Amino acid sequence: MQGAILSGDDLSKIISTLVLIVVAVGASAILWIGVNLLFNQVRTSWTRFNALAGYAVGFLLLLLLQGNRLLKPHGPDADSITRLGELLWTPLLGALIFSALAVILANNDDQAQRLWITSGSGLLLGGFIGIRLAEDARPELEILPLLLSTIVIAALSAGVALLRSRNPVPAALIGAALGWLIGGFGVPELGDGSAVESAIAAAVPGLAFGARIGLSKNADVAGRARIDAKSRGAIFLVPALFFVTVSLIAPTLTTIWLSLKDEDSVDFVWFENYGSVFTDVNSFDVGDWTNIFTSLLFILGVLIGLGGLAIGLVLRKRTGDGFSAGGPAFAPLMIAMVMIVFGVLSVLRGTIMNNLWWVFTVTVFSTGLGLAIAVLADRAKLESVAKSIIFMPMAISLVGASIIWRLVYVARDTSKSQTGLMNAVWVELGRWSTGSGIPTVLGTVLVWVLVALGVASISRSLTSRAYDKVPLRALATIVLLWIAYRFTFDGIGGFRTNSAGETVSDTIFFVQDQPFNNVWLMVILIWIQTGFAMVIMSAAIKAVPTELIEAAKVDGATESQVFWRVTLPQIRTTIGVVVTTLIVLVMKVYDIVKVVTNGNFGSQVLANDMFEEAFLFSNTGVGAALAVILFVSVLPVMVLNIRRMQREA
Amino acid sequence: MGSNRPGVDTAIYGFLRRIPTGVLWLIVLLWSLPTLGLAVNSFRTRDNQRNAGWWNVWRDDGLTLENYDVVFSASATAGLKESLLNSFAIAIPATVIPIAFAAFAAYAFAWIDFKGRKWLFIATVSLLAIPLQVALIPLLRLYNFGSHWTIPFLEKTVTLIPDFDLVNTTTAVWLTHTGFALPFAIFLLHNYISELPSDLFEAARIDGADHFTIFWRLVLPLSIPVLAAFAIFQFLWTWNDFLIANTMAGTNPDAIATTIRIANLAGDFGRNEHLLPAAAFVQAFFPLVVFFALQRFFVRGILAGSVKG
Numbered sequence: 001m002q003g004a005i006l007s008g009d010d011l012s013k014i015i016s017t018l019v020l021i022v023v024a025v026g027a028s029a030i031l032w033i034g035v036n037l038l039f040n041q042v043r044t045s046w047t048r049f050n051a052l053a054g055y056a057v058g059f060l061l062l063l064l065l066q067g068n069r070l071l072k073p074h075g076p077d078a079d080s081i082t083r084l085g086e087l088l089w090t091p092l093l094g095a096l097i098f099s100a101l102a103v104i105l106a107n108n109d110d111q112a113q114r115l116w117i118t119s120g121s122g123l124l125l126g127g128f129i130g131i132r133l134a135e136d137a138r139p140e141l142e143i144l145p146l147l148l149s150t151i152v153i154a155a156l157s158a159g160v161a162l163l164r165s166r167n168p169v170p171a172a173l174i175g176a177a178l179g180w181l182i183g184g185f186g187v188p189e190l191g192d193g194s195a196v197e198s199a200i201a202a203a204v205p206g207l208a209f210g211a212r213i214g215l216s217k218n219a220d221v222a223g224r225a226r227i228d229a230k231s232r233g234a235i236f237l238v239p240a241l242f243f244v245t246v247s248l249i250a251p252t253l254t255t256i257w258l259s260l261k262d263e264d265s266v267d268f269v270w271f272e273n274y275g276s277v278f279t280d281v282n283s284f285d286v287g288d289w290t291n292i293f294t295s296l297l298f299i300l301g302v303l304i305g306l307g308g309l310a311i312g313l314v315l316r317k318r319t320g321d322g323f324s325a326g327g328p329a330f331a332p333l334m335i336a337m338v339m340i341v342f343g344v345l346s347v348l349r350g351t352i353m354n355n356l357w358w359v360f361t362v363t364v365f366s367t368g369l370g371l372a373i374a375v376l377a378d379r380a381k382l383e384s385v386a387k388s389i390i391f392m393p394m395a396i397s398l399v400g401a402s403i404i405w406r407l408v409y410v411a412r413d414t415s416k417s418q419t420g421l422m423n424a425v426w427v428e429l430g431r432w433s434t435g436s437g438i439p440t441v442l443g444t445v446l447v448w449v450l451v452a453l454g455v456a457s458i459s460r461s462l463t464s465r466a467y468d469k470v471p472l473r474a475l476a477t478i479v480l481l482w483i484a485y486r487f488t489f490d491g492i493g494g495f496r497t498n499s500a501g502e503t504v505s506d507t508i509f510f511v512q513d514q515p516f517n518n519v520w521l522m523v524i525l526i527w528i529q530t531g532f533a534m535v536i537m538s539a540a541i542k543a544v545p546t547e548l549i550e551a552a553k554v555d556g557a558t559e560s561q562v563f564w565r566v567t568l569p570q571i572r573t574t575i576g577v578v579v580t581t582l583i584v585l586v587m588k589v590y591d592i593v594k595v596v597t598n599g600n601f602g603s604q605v606l607a608n609d610m611f612e613e614a615f616l617f618s619n620t621g622v623g624a625a626l627a628v629i630l631f632v633s634v635l636p637v638m639v640l641n642i643r644r645m646q647r648e649a
Numbered sequence: 650m651g652s653n654r655p656g657v658d659t660a661i662y663g664f665l666r667r668i669p670t671g672v673l674w675l676i677v678l679l680w681s682l683p684t685l686g687l688a689v690n691s692f693r694t695r696d697n698q699r700n701a702g703w704w705n706v707w708r709d710d711g712l713t714l715e716n717y718d719v720v721f722s723a724s725a726t727a728g729l730k731e732s733l734l735n736s737f738a739i740a741i742p743a744t745v746i747p748i749a750f751a752a753f754a755a756y757a758f759a760w761i762d763f764k765g766r767k768w769l770f771i772a773t774v775s776l777l778a779i780p781l782q783v784a785l786i787p788l789l790r791l792y793n794f795g796s797h798w799t800i801p802f803l804e805k806t807v808t809l810i811p812d813f814d815l816v817n818t819t820t821a822v823w824l825t826h827t828g829f830a831l832p833f834a835i836f837l838l839h840n841y842i843s844e845l846p847s848d849l850f851e852a853a854r855i856d857g858a859d860h861f862t863i864f865w866r867l868v869l870p871l872s873i874p875v876l877a878a879f880a881i882f883q884f885l886w887t888w889n890d891f892l893i894a895n896t897m898a899g900t901n902p903d904a905i906a907t908t909i910r911i912a913n914l915a916g917d918f919g920r921n922e923h924l925l926p927a928a929a930f931v932q933a934f935f936p937l938v939v940f941f942a943l944q945r946f947f948v949r950g951i952l953a954g955s956v957k958g
Contacts, residue, residue, distance in 0.1 A: 014734060017738045024820070029749070040859060067811075186805055233757055236753040240835060243831055244832065246791075247784060248828055252784055373673065376676075380673060392681075392684070392937075395940035396933045397889030399911055400933045403925050404687045408686065417701055419698065421703075535948055587780075590892055630780055631782075631783045638778035641777075
């Protein structure tokens with residue numbers, strides 16, 4: 001590489017980044033440890049605790065007032081607080097006064113004196129703050145609401161205290177203070193009053209709060225232990241609970257609220273947003289449902305399913321066991337299910353149907369493949385290497401994975417050589433099967449050898465009376481036979497015949513061709529999540545007691561019987577865990593669609609739709625409604641998951 | 650099929666029996682090809698990448714580090730370096746702060762007696778059910794405007810959280826990550842911390858240790874395995890995240906994370922297509938290092954974290 005890796009600009013960026021990290025982490029740490037140390041003083045030194053706590057309370061209270069520009073500024077600039085000193089001067093002074101008062105109280109146990117001190121200083125401080133209030137924060141007192149709210153709230157507080165069989169006087173004092181504040185500052189327009197009025201509005205609550213504090217006693221040893229224990233619970237919980245409230249609980253409630261309002265969040269439209277989601281053809285389009293019955297996938301799926309059903313019914317009559325996992329009817333029924341779902345969901349389009357398709361495909365294939373790989377790798381040579389490679393995509397970001405697969409799916413003009421792996425293989429296959437010469441002959445031989453192997457495997461299972469394997473092997477052989485037939489006669493792969501009758505290359509637009517481009521997007525997530533399913537299930541398989549497996553083998557069970565009858569029932573809960581986890585994860589799929597198609601070509605999903613509605617089209621109502629739909633659709637599965645987690649914990 | 654010739658039969662059946670192992674390694678090969686292709690292309694020149702697929706690399710006239718050079722240079726189109734720093738500025742606080750807060754809360758839920766402890770714990774863990782999409786719109790508004798509440802009937806607006814002008818900063822991104830990580834982190838750490846032997850705590854209490862000391866001197870050192878597992882999971886989650894980073898800081902070139910930088914590069918109508926492999930590899934470098942160096946912790950973290958919303 002040329003030149004230095006880091007320039008001066010980079011260094012300053014690194015330094016500012018580091019400063020940001022240190023400040024963020026350090027400030028939180030200092031605050032938290034500081035509060036802990038403060039409350040450590042409760043048991044060791046009551047006076048010191050009161051001094052520090054008084055300081056903190058006074059500082060914060062006045063900082064709140066000064067920071068909100070409710071107090072008159074000190075500087076010459078009347079409108080803004082430009083210097084830190086202007087902001088901090090009053091709070092620091094207030095902190096000192098509060099601190100001094102707290103120290104006096106901590107060392108004075110005479111009840112009458114305490115009451116006089118606190119009420120008096122409350123009155124004075126309240127009045128002083130009232131006089132210093134900024135002009136536009138002064139209230140014009142209205143006597144009736146003032147008295148009314150004071151009396152009502154004080155009476156209510158006293159009543160509640162009486163119901164809980166507590167002393168009503170302190171509660172009434174607090175209630176009166178709050179009532180006076182609400183009646184004095186809440187009801188009237190602010191900014192019309194005089195200094196005297198605002199002094200009265202602030203002094204009375206000061207008096208009431210002061211009196212309430214004066215009524216309390218200095219805590220004895222038991223009381224201090226109680227304060228210590230209670231405060232500790234709060235100190236340890238509050239940081240987490242604060243973040244959870246601000247960034248989860250409140251936003252969720254707000255989103256539900258917003259989803260009932262219009263695009264500018266002004267007027268209530270009730271469920272109109274939800275209605276518009278379900279009536280919009282982009283999100284829900286089932287108009288072409290009759291096309292299901294002409295879709296090849298659906299027809300073949302139904303046929304295979306009927307075949308599986310017939311096998312199962314006959315078996316049940318003969319042996320009483322027709323549809324067990326791993327039985328002859330199992331494979332055809334599973335294949336039929338996938339084909340029918342693909343047939344249906346490739347016809348019913350729209351965001352919601354697409355999400356269902358994603359959930360079905362990724363969950364089924366990741367779980368199935370993960371289980372298969374876990375079984376195949378179990379006790380294989382180099383097991384850990386194989387598992388590492390399958391699991392590695394979990395470490396890569398979804399954006400990175402999308403980039404990786406874009407490269408695999410690239411389709412270039414057919415006059416150039418293909419740089420995407422899949423189209424290269426596809427076009428090459430087309431050339432191979434339609435050409436002439438030694439490669440084509442070799443290929444023809446190869447496909448027929450594969451057919452022969454398929455036939456051999458069927459005859460093997462027939463002669464060894466392993467009839468349960470016949471249906472799957474027969475299906476595989478039929479597919480191979482079809483491929484061999486196409487390869488030999490019509491040709492197979494990426495080619496087409498142009499108007500001049502020549503055979504030319506033809507590519508698949510994996511990303512653009514609807515509706516199966518969705519499946520190619522799903523492949524990306526399957527590629528990532530199979531490793532996850534494999535690791536969990538591999539651990540579960542290894543945890544199956546060896547005695548069980550040995551006992552089954554002694555009884556003459558074959559490898560596959562051991563798997564279907566012993567191992568699989570043992571790991572059933574684990575499969576449940578994998579499936580529920582994947583359902584929730586896939587429901588929220590976003591990054592892949594965003595990076596590869598950005599929702600174009602009929603590949604839109606709920607999460608990307610929600611993002612676009614809310615943040616690109618500023619249609620907050622519909623965006624919020626889509627988010628709530630997402631929430632509601634993962635909720636049942638999440639509830640199951642959380643209950644399981646709590647049982648396990 | 651030639652049942653009178655047992656030699657051929659045995660050979661064919663022997664071949665069929667080896668199929669499972671063959672299938673396994675075939676799958677492993679298929680799984681590694683996409684990544685391999687990207688890795689190879691990241692060392693090829695623009696022309697080579699455009700003219701032939703990566704499997705033709707043996708025909709190229711040598712490999713080059715040019716793409717890496719370009720993505721690391723500070724030009725407007727690539728400039729991955731700053732976004733790497735942004736990713737660190739997001740991922741480090743978003744890992745350290747939730748761990749600390751969750752450890753406090755988990756300790757409180759496990760070992761501090763207070764009323765409604767069990768109920769509060771269940772409520773906190775239940776928040777796992779919330780998908781992060783649900784919180785995005787209000788959170789973005791919060792970072793944009795702060796939080797204000799108009800009191801009903803009195804018609805006075807109170808500022809609950811002032812506007813700190815956080816939108817489009819890395820701070821907004823890690824704050825969001827912190828909130829979302831907490832329910833799961835609390836659940837995971839609580840599982841572990843509540844299983845610590847209670848004799849230990851009683852002995853410490855008899856010696857006069859307060860909760861703060863017990864937490865600092867006893868619980869934190871004993872919980873290092875679970876803290877490491879969560880840290881790795883959370884670091885990868887935040888490093889690889891796209892949605893939150895894009896919503897909270899996606900439009901500010903000075904604050905965007907690597908994932909967004911790469912997604913933007915990919916949406917460039919192919920002009921920088923040849924830089925993508927190198928950029929994607931740089932982005933994946935740290936996760937891959939974690940993956941190969943700390944695989945045991947990584948597996949534990951991913952498995953435990955699979956339920957996170």
